[in-house]
Amino acid sequence: MRLPSLPAAGLLALAALPLSLAALAESRPAPLQALETQGLTVHGRFAAPGGLDGYAASANGQAMTVFVTADGEHAVIGNLVDAEGNNLSAAPLERLVRASQEAETWQALEDSAWIADGRDDAKRIVYVFTDPNCPYCRRFWQAARPWIAAGEVQLRHVMVGILERDSPRLAISLLAAEDPAAALAAHEQGDAIPPLATLPRQQEVRLQENHALMENLGLYATPGLVYRDDGRLATAQGLPDDERMVEVLGPRP
Template sequence: MKRIILTALMLAPVVAYAQDAVPDIVKRFSEQQNITHLKAVDAPGGLKSWVGQYQDIGVNLFLTPDGQHVISGYLYDAPGKNLSEGYFKEQIYIPLGREMWKTLNEAKALKEGPDTAQRKVFVFADPFCPYCKAFWSAAQPWVAAGKVQLNTLMVAFLNPQSGRYATAILNAPDPVAAWRDYELSGGKKLPRFDGVTPKATFNLLQHHQKLMDDLGANATPAIYYMNANNELSQVLGMPDEKQLVEMFGPRP
């Protein structure tokens, strides 16, 4: 998923039509090119236009007036604004982001803060990530005040020992408390764990890694929250003060 999926833009109005209204030639081209989620858009100038999804990017298709040819490209207005990007965001990226938010909420996270918190934040964290520790620490005033629920999804890729550390935390009697103790100790207090990683834990770490990959993140912390426009937003790395307030709200 490209960063533009999660970045707010000012958009022109977009109207979606029934899938049955798509001409056969457009359908055939889409099938040949593996373009999915095809939707019609109300393009200017009398153009007949559709947007679709190819892997994790948007595609804009246009039908020539004779109805016999399909053009793939971007649509620009007179000042040079890329209208296609607006169509992609409205019809593909925003809905996809909301579906990903549902998936994040279904994940098995280390949950800190009440379910009644006004805001939820999800973060992918590696035990050896110093910026993950900094972010966890920065979030605690909001969590302690009951204003934010922080959901940590453990991943293991930064260090050869990341998997062992993540396994020890996830298999502790109280994983949330184990994660908290680990962070408060600066990575020195780790639950004892002997033996091999249980299959369930290995699968969980793999699932979290896939979620992170699907969201287009390649670094930790990878942080996700719904912004004021109900759009999925992403911050990679340690947020600055402005970003913290945007995702958590005013300081308690």
């Protein structure tokens, strides 16, 4: 069975009935357990009308709701709507799945191999997938100087090496520098940073992990930006225009 993708949107919130993971696993009906063997991940249970039990779930990164009938013998995957056409699935998915997934993604970014640019106490953090040979990364670095100088933003350059043959070596050399922030700043200002003759194995592994994270986020161009927009995770690819710069970095200082 292939689990269907579901449209996102909805208006009406439902009260959640949170259970511990252990208790939830013990109480799962047979249809739900069968779906789990096919790749479904259950994130939480919530109250649903009409004698149904609602479950917020995901498969292959796609959030979805599953409704189990009162007898526990059947399940329906999809959105539940009321008599006015309101989507009753949206609020549980937002609360139990998407918020959790975004928190996990942000944590993965925090755990990646990055170089800080800006103050640690900056109000806004933006992750930037940066290739040392990317001219648009350099232009973004230059365009962001007012926000960095004002202490409003910290850019965290998640180093990747995808554009040129020597990109991986340069990226690892910057990560392994005695002062990575100073090395990156010098590089982006046009000073040649000699690549290391011998690359630290640990940094090679971290670089590959950065590549995998970039791919998992659906980013394929540098600079690849990940930031928070009204509390929600957002991404952008390539050099932002002036309007998008403000969206990514906040009001212009």
